[in-house]
Amino acid sequence: MTEIVVVGAGLTGLIASILAADRGAKVTLVARGRGGLTLSHGCIDVWGRSTPSRALSRLRMNHPYRLAGTGSLRAGLEFLRALDHQADYPFIGNISRNLRLPTALGTIHTTALAPKSLASGDLRDKTPIVIAGVDGFRDFYPEFVAANLHKAGVSIDDALRLPLPLSTVRRDRYAIDIARSLDDSHFLDEVARIWKSRLSGIKRLGLPAILGFANHQFVHEELQERLGLTLFEIPTLPPSIPGLRLERLLHRKAMEMGVFVIEGPKVLGRVDGSTAAPRVSGVVLQTAGGSRTLTADIVLLATGGVMHGGLIFQQDGRVRESVFDLPVIYDEGRKHWTASSPLETQPYANYGLSVNEQLQPLGADGLPIYTNLFCAGGLIAGADRSGEGSRQGIDIATAYRAIEAALG
16 A cells, blocks of 8 residues: 655645545645645635636646646546535536635635535625624624625625624634534524514625534525525635635545544655665654654645745745755745735745646756655745635645646
8 A cells, every 4th residue: 555645734735635545545644734724715716817717728838737737627626526515515616617706805706616605695696685794793894895895896785783692702703603603503593583584675695604614504504594595605804614614624534534644743854865766755753752754655745835834935045845945946035035016926926846747846957856756736836826816726736636646
């Protein structure tokens, strides 16, 4: 049985781990932190600037999508949708036409796939919308959302606030507090009773993303039926409930498939010097109790870019890869890392590792540095994922391609 170590527990690392386990590998997932899903909107952005399926064929050859291939993107998305369907957390959408979803800032988020409760808010549907907040929750202001959507040309019928049952919590409510409360059937009953009379005549209602956590699909459908309207969610400030739901789903699936998860230690690469071919032999975990070596046939880096620790920007002007100290493509001189305006494209967003079509990191000679080392996600150079609206799509496409190349 092939042993593979995946480094990083964000969307890329979790998907790669599940894919590898599904192909029969023995998988260990190692991560210093939890990854970026808790900060995300929980949707799958493939290409935000235009129709994804048209845009991908026109990208430059070193773009991560071109290296992974459109086939890997499509197969990876279908794999994710199957996982979500099995977990009763269906995703709606495709790469032929983006959804247009409202945000908590009153802007419009274009995305390829979204959880059903978010996709119900697609602004291409002209059914009248009311935006509602809930008492005691300060991370969502319905009047602000409605006003900004109106400026963007979206017709909003009204903005209002809804009460919640009395709580013993003596502080402002967080989204996770309300979501977990709604998982309780008695609390859900009371909410439906209180809200029913206040929502008469409303056809479509947008709420902050609070409609349950562990039992989200039941909460969403039950509340829709009792209120007699279409109910949709709008992601709020991190920690994001839709992001947490997706993280929980993927983490549980990985564990069910036998993936061994280690969280917390710093991870350093280990090189095999006993063979003529350049290979890695695994990783070394640096823990409070001392170092621990994990041997592996294959290592896959899914550590992300600068925001997630895969790339380290140093005071001396050097940009380092954090695990194996692999060569990074970047501009010499710190003054070249950022643009003068925060609204411009930031040069650092394109920094990362140069890879081939098997997603093996390359040296200056254009050859793989190690034959059994692969990488995926934000660590790969050549894409401004935030500016393109391609973050999750690249994560999934490259994870799929890396596992395919590594395991055959």
